[in-house]
Amino acid sequence: MHHGKSTEWKKDNAASLKELLGKWLFILYTLAYAGFIFINVISPKFMGIEVSSWNVAILYGIGLITLAMVLAFIYNHVSTHAEELLNPPQNNGENKE
Numbered sequence: 001m002h003h004g005k006s007t008e009w010k011k012d013n014a015a016s017l018k019e020l021l022g023k024w025l026f027i028l029y030t031l032a033y034a035g036f037i038f039i040n041v042i043s044p045k046f047m048g049i050e051v052s053s054w055n056v057a058i059l060y061g062i063g064l065i066t067l068a069m070v071l072a073f074i075y076n077h078v079s080t081h082a083e084e085l086l087n088p089p090q091n092n093g094e095n096k097e
Contacts, residue, residue, distance in 0.1 A: 014082035
């Protein structure tokens with residue numbers, strides 16, 4: 001038994017913008033993560049400094065997780081907006097009067 005397509009895929013005019021945005025956000029996160037690794041290699045004692053009841057390493061790690069979530073939300077928001085602006089609405093053969 002052969003089933004047809006469940007959705008109709010159209011050309012995404014926002015694809016190149018989303019790809020570029022994804023690459024820049026990836027580079028930004030990679031730099032933040034590389035900073036974490038760099039500090040651990042160069043000055044592990046710095047990561048052990050107590051800040052309140054936690055140390056710098058834990059706070060930096062929580063910051064990396066938070067940054068990843070923020071970047072994901074940014075990517076989703078900008079991509080959705082770009083798709084709405086750059087892709088024409090689908091008519092599906094229905095007249096709306």
